[in-house]
Amino acid sequence: MTHDTNDIILDVQHVSKRFGGVTALNDVSLQIRRGEIHGLCGENGAGKSTLMKILAGVYPHGSYEGTILYEGRELRLGESSIRQAIEEGIAIVYQELTLVPSMTVGENIYLGKEPVERGSINWDKLYAQTKDILAKYRLEIQPQAVVKRLGVGKMQMTEIAKALSENARIIILDEPTSALSEAEIDKLMEILAILKEHGVTCIYITHKLDEFFRITDTVTVLRDGKIVTTRPTKELDQHQLVNYMVGREMTERFPKGNRKPGEVILKVEDLHALEPDSEREVLKGVSFDLRKGEILGIAGLMGSGRTELVMTLFGEYGRINRGKVILDGKSLDVHNSRAAMSCGISLVPEDRKRHGLVLMQSILKNISLANLDRFSNWMRIDENRELSESQKFAKSLSIKTPSLQARADSLSGGNQQKVVISKWLMSQPKVLIMDDPTRGIDVGAKYEIYRLMNDLAEQGMAIIMISSELEEVLGMSDRVMVMCEGHSTKTLDIKEASQEKIMRLATGLE
């Protein structure tokens, strides 16, 4: 259990990396001790991913300056460097999982290194070895389970098992919890502790600050490609960490608004809905109401039907088979997003890359995509009006870009999210639904989005916000509706809501 505190497994010395004229890493030096869990923290674009990609061999030796000592030797990853990094024992578990969904856990773990005897795969051996690995690290998954049927948490376990099967000595976890439920996060934390017992070193990247305090031994903060500080976690608190990250004093994480909720605009009564193309009921009785100028938080675990609920309201998911939705005193009956928009409902989807943006297109085209009807005279799109309207939104949301003609994928996560929000604000909704609006974006951008939400609510817009982070729900909402297994449990006033209370409702204890 105890390790020599001076046993350095990885020593990064004066590493710099440039992309054209942009310096992504500037003279970064960092030491990681064997067997520790080392947190890496910083806003998007601070250089965390670049540093990790160097370690994982995505950028081979020679494409950066400086040296990296690994186990006392210089790490020189050359041709086919990603494979080489894995053989050296450095494995990376990406935010987006890299498993083959149609294969089993065992097949995935041994993909590319199947035990072969006389030219054919020895399946018994493969599954036996898989079982050994899973048992050794107490990972509760079935070797023969097909990956696509597993939950995200178990998929991630598979990914970790895959790294361990390569005798990984350093495992890099890039935002491992961004798609996990609270229970799954707890499970992951347990696994990390088990890895630590076995002397595996972990580098842990996340945007959720509380996780640093739950699990890491040391935290390094990066800002603008430079190391700001490396300190034992014990000596830090959340407040300090935020200050290191943003480089300025941030007095509060959630800006306080001056909201005065008005009359009810949207009323949902005992809504039941079926999954598309099947008879399975995903929404089993949801009731709530939403007022003008308020932010209603929707909390619930993964799979509780939060996303399904808002997608159904937006006309893009299930078929309603019971219950009523009343918008502005009129019964709402929409079957696609276009109809929902014309009724005054906008939805900022959960996964901005998959559902929100056309990444290869310009920022301008992304903002205007849902609103081209307003710029069209008969057939022709008035490109000047399109540009001038889009510029207004880009400016008021302070999207940081040299030009609206730049491609959407050139932006950081926070700015991409602002583009998606601009698109949906341009359609002038009465009800704005935001599904996990701050997922995977940095503290500074989060703050800006919170402020925007406040402004919109103060102007009288009704906002529904789904969030996986309880702190966010508590910090931003006027009321919180908690969902559990497809039905709504209770709508709490923010004064009576607490993390414990919400968790009890979400897990069905109350």
Add this chain to the structure above:
Amino acid sequence: MATTTATPTTQSRTNTLKLFRANLQTFALVGALLVIWLFFTLATKNGVYLQAQNFSNLFRQMTITALMSVGMVLVIVTGNIDLSVGKLAGFISVVVAVFQARYWTRETAIPASEVHNPVFFILGLIAVLIILAVASRWYRQQEAKGSKPSQYGFPVVVVGIIAVTLLALWFVITPLVADLTGRVLTALVLEGSEALTTTISVIFALLLGVFVGIIQGFIIAYWRVPAFIVTLGGLWVFSGLITLVTEGKTIPANQPLFSGISQDYVPPTLGWMIAGAVVVVLVYSTFTGRQKKVRYGFELPPIAFDLVKTGVMALVVLGYVYIVNQYNGIPNPVLLLAIVAVVVGYMATNTRFGRYAYAIGGNREAARLSGVNIRRNVFFIFVLMGFLCGVAGTALASYVGYGTIAAGQGYELDVIAACILGGTSTLGGEGTIFGAMIGALIMASLTNGLQMLNVQPGYVYMLKGAVLVAAVLLDVQLKKNR
């Protein structure tokens, strides 16, 4: 002093550089074209390659595939493909030839009984069209009500099968009746009026293309069968129809007016007038465009940049007309292609229809959630594709002067190659009609030049293949380094 003057110059230089980088692909394509032209001009005797006559032929040779490439760009941009275009254009050219040979002229090589009557075929088409229109209307109502596909899918399939069966029946059992009607109609109404008969032929060809586009588009967009499969099936169906209609014979379509569609030239004076009008429109739109931007308070691009751009475009138009007027004038089909390309190109960038196509190809889910009706958009793109096959088929029949069993053979590959060479991404979301036109021109220039140098056809094919792969390889490398 030095610093104050240096700043704006470097800035404008970086701006120019940026503009250059952004349009690198276009410049590379045009550059490649110019290199090819230069090479063949030097390689052929007296530079015959770029002299008026060959220059004129060069452009005309590319028109038939290029007409279809215009639609294919949009098909590929939405993430689909159409393998049936060659055979469809071939089928349409054969049917048009039958019209020309069988109905509009008395003394014909083919006896009446051997060919099915297109007039009745039209009626059949109209009947099926009505059925499909009713079906799709009903389908949309069901969809709006939010019913499940399993509840309305079956009747739709039944209607589809009935429609196809009806079509087949019209084809098989009605030649006798049809023949009679055709004869009467010909004798009473159309005898002697070549303008009228040619118009009917052309309209029918376009309608036939649209009809096929509707059927294929409907199956692809609404019944969600992959385009690759539907159009592969279409390729065989049209091959079969070509064989049925021609019965292996060559059908002449060489009446003067009809042949004129692809073989005649715009008179030089008229050509100059057209060029002049184009230049006036170009200059006018440049300046009004700038004025409008001023009204919106946008930053204007440097006047020099706009002037150079407009100037180059004007020079290209004037230069082209100057060269071809030394021979016979602008070939009719080239003018037709120019009009089609400009109109569809405008649709692609300046209308919702076009914008949605790029959004669908770029990210289908994001487009759907943004309120884009994906099915309707894809459907209409296939209808447009069918229409353009109609145009191409007419041009083909007129150009070669007959309909044969080999009509349109292998054209689909040329059409797709032109798009890819012109920078259309096979993954969808990216591609321009201008690029495809240059791509088609590069392919035509290569073929034409190699033929002039008497290179064996075998080598010509191999070289075309190599050029296509090399171009995409280069593109991949350029994108990686950007």
